Amino acid sequence: MTDMKPPSGLTPAQLPSDSRHARQLARRQLITEAVMAEGSMRIEDLTERFGISLMTAHRDLDELVSRGLLRKARGIVSAAPTSLIEASDVYRxxxxxxxxxxxxxxxxxxxxxxxxxxxxxxxxxxxxxxxxxxxxxxxxxxxxxxxxxxxxxxxxxxxxxxxxxxxxxxxxxxxxxxxxxxxxxxxxxxxxxxxxxxxxxxxxxxxxxxxxxxxxxxxxxxxxxxxxxxxxxxxxxxxxxxxxxxxxxxxxxxxxxxxxxxxxxxxxxxxxxxxxxxxxxxxxxxxxx
Structure with missing residues (x-):
């Protein structure tokens, strides 16, 4: 996870111990940016890229889905539209x-x-x-x-x-x-x-x-x-x-x-x-x- 940088510009290791929420927000922002850049990604690939567990990945993605930023189905997370789902306004x-x-x-x-x-x-x-x-x-x-x-x-x-x-x-x-x-x-x-x-x-x-x-x-x-x-x-x-x-x-x-x-x-x-x-x-x- 040392390659992820939150809005402050600090790496997770440089953040104080009580900044778990800040790391979470930074990670979710990076996940959103990664998926939008690719259009769609396998959830397993996100766990490898960001060094997180599958459970954490799903928790992050569920939050991003609830905000309308991403779509999740059958192990795939997407920002691009499909024939059934329109892309979020952020992606568009x-x-x-x-x-x-x-x-x-x-x-x-x-x-x-x-x-x-x-x-x-x-x-x-x-x-x-x-x-x-x-x-x-x-x-x-x-x-x-x-x-x-x-x-x-x-x-x-x-x-x-x-x-x-x-x-x-x-x-x-x-x-x-x-x-x-x-x-x-x-x-x-x-x-x-x-x-x-x-x-x-x-x-x-x-x-x-x-x-x-x-x-x-x-x-x-x-x-x-x-x-x-x-x-x-x-x-x-x-x-x-x-x-x-x-x-x-x-x-x-x-x-x-x-x-x-x-x-x-x-x-x-x-x-x-x-x-x-x-x-x-x-x-x-x-x-x-």
Whole structure:
């Protein structure tokens, strides 16, 4: 265990005898980082890497699972999504960051002052927060606890937080109470992202998430899907909507050209993020000339 360093920078041997809890926290942080880096690991491999017993490993993992950071099944611990389980928000934040930022920037062309907008709990939609102050006044409606905290304090932005049951793995409210609140509202636009697109159908691993986002979908006049290239061909269990049901699908430049061509052949309005930003920049330059 001497290779593990807690937040203080000290090795376990350098910590005082009463710092067992500090060593435990440091070890759990290192386990989380290791699994997120690999995507998934055998629990036996974790015991060898960190010099801990199988019982200690399971105790640590049970705590991390309860916080929604990792998933554990059949001797395997995972941070990456499967067809049945969505990844934690902590893991999702670290993936395709540049692509998500480009997609979020492109999405802002569909935001106008005075609108009421649903924002889902996705990490791609979260990237839109940095741009919203330039589009106020706005009314933002969200079930994401993280997004609520980020939006709180933006001047001239009215924040409507959707309550209900909080799910730790995504830091979002879902379920019947949340859906009932959504059904009483009508918004101009919905921005959302989903983890899987197969055969031009959007899927999610969580049925509660599907129902909650579908309520937003049905309560918004315009529906915009934000999807980086990794979502195409990925599988999940529960169908949400056909791509043709969306008004706009925004993708990044790494998206396979075959996917883009197929969607456009079906009449889907596909926006390629980086190209959209280049057109906006070119337009701004022409205005200056």
């Amino acid at each position: 934040f670290s993936r395709q960051s540049a692509e998500k930022k480009a997609i979020a920037s492109a999405a802002m062309q569909f935001v106008e002052p005075g609108q009421a907008i649903f924002f889902d709990d996705s990490t791609t939609v979260l990237q839109m927060v940095a741009h919203l102050s330039a589009k106020v006044p706005l009314t933002a409606i969200t079930n994401s606890l993280i997004l609520m905290n980020e939006l709180n304090g933006i001047r001239d932005l009215t924040l409507l937080g959707l309550g209900g049951q909080l799910h730790n793995w995504c830091n979002a409210f879902m379920g019947r109470m949340t859906i009932n609140e959504i059904k009483r509202l009508r918004a101009d636009t919905l921005f959302l992202s989903m983890p899987a697109i197969t055969e031009d159908m959007v899927f999610h691993q969580s049925p509660d998430m599907v129902e909650t986002k579908r309520a937003m979908f049905e309560s918004a006049s315009k529906r915009i899907l934000l999807a980086d290239h990794t979502k195409f061909g990925r599988r999940a269990l529960h169908a949400f909507a056909d791509l043709t049901e969306f008004d706009v699908v925004i993708v990044d430049q790494l998206t396979d050209a075959a996917h883009i061509a197929r969607m456009r052949a079906k009449g889907i309005n596909v926006v390629i993020a980086d190209e959209a930003m280049q057109r906006v920049a070119a337009g701004a330059e022409l205005e200056l000339l």
